[in-house]
Amino acid sequence: MPSSPSSPSSPSSSSSVESVAAVLRSAGCVFAEDEARLILSQARTPRELTVLVDRRVAGLPLELVLGWAEFRGLRILVEPGVFVPRRRTEFLVEQALAQAPEASVVVDLCCGTGAVGTALATALGDAELHAADIDPAAVRCARRNVAGVGGRVHAGDLFAALPPGLRGRVDILAANVPYVPTDEVGLLPAEARDHEPLVALDGGTDGLDVLRRVAAQAPHWLAPGGCLLIETSEAQAPTAVEAFTRAGLTTRLAVSEEWYAHVVIGTRR
Structure with a gap:
């Protein structure tokens, strides 16, 4: 060494x-x-x-050495045992803002550090922000990050964590769900495999278990015209689009060659 x-x-x-x-x-x-x-x-x-x-x-991942990660021009605090926000996920934020530039209610599901919600709330100005995660370490970290934009963080499994009063009111529902197939988790770089929680990486047999759950329930939480955005891989994108469409959402796929990012966007009809 x-x-x-x-x-x-x-x-x-x-x-x-x-x-x-x-x-x-x-x-x-x-x-x-x-x-x-x-x-x-x-x-x-x-x-x-x-x-x-x-x-x-x-x-140790650079972000843990520094204690923060840069995300859309913001310094997002990163704590041990929490999923580190990827720069490619900035593309999801850009798509959300383009889809709903006047959004007043934002939910960051599977929030990790709360980077996506913090970036959205910062750009929108005065949006009501709610973030949620099942991992207690992520909840603690996210609370530090969203405090500056007046956000609230809830602990629990997906929509079960959210206040019931949000049903039918959400303009932007961003869900950075785990999407690595179980058999491929061991192939991830050591920085992710050894330092990030399995619950934030493992998406089940084909990587889309959590995505399907979110898509199926999203229409009950979205406001009319509200949108759901989830990042996925190129190979998974067709199946993810099908899951959104099956849930009754008007669906399209956004792709960034620069970031090699694929975001499925579904809008409540």
Whole structure:
């Protein structure tokens, strides 16, 4: 295992960027220079810099080393044992805002850190935000993130967690459900497999178990014209579209080649 860089006189010096990047590169970090700059910006002292670099070299995800992840220009707090928001999911947020630019009630289901809901509420300005997750660690983390936009976080299994008064009122229902097939969870990168909760990754035999549950119940919660958005994979997209359509939603698939993102969008008729 590579050694940590020698303690620099200033954690933000250009020479430190080069030395930290060299250590990270030796440890297999693909974007070593970018990660080095982020770690240096977080370190307040040379000793803290050494600790942060050691954690990254040991395999801790960068977001857990920093304590935050960037998502749509926001710093989203990330705590151990919570699903780290992916940058490609910004595409889901963009699609939601394009579909319902005047949304006043937003639900972030399977919220994890609450990144999607926080980003939506920030963009919309004064929307009523509710987030929910079955994982207590995610609920605690999300509460810290949505507090700044006046959001509420509920603990429980999908719609059972939500206040009954939301039925028929939701303009945007964003559900970042787990969609990795059970047999493929073990093939995930170690950063996800070893540090993120299985409940946030494992989507069942074909990866779509939770998606089907959400799609089936969504029409009861959506306002007229309200939309459900769920990210999925390219291979799963046709089956996911079928599940939305079977639930009675007007459905389309949005694809971003840049982010390699696939979002199924269903609108209540």
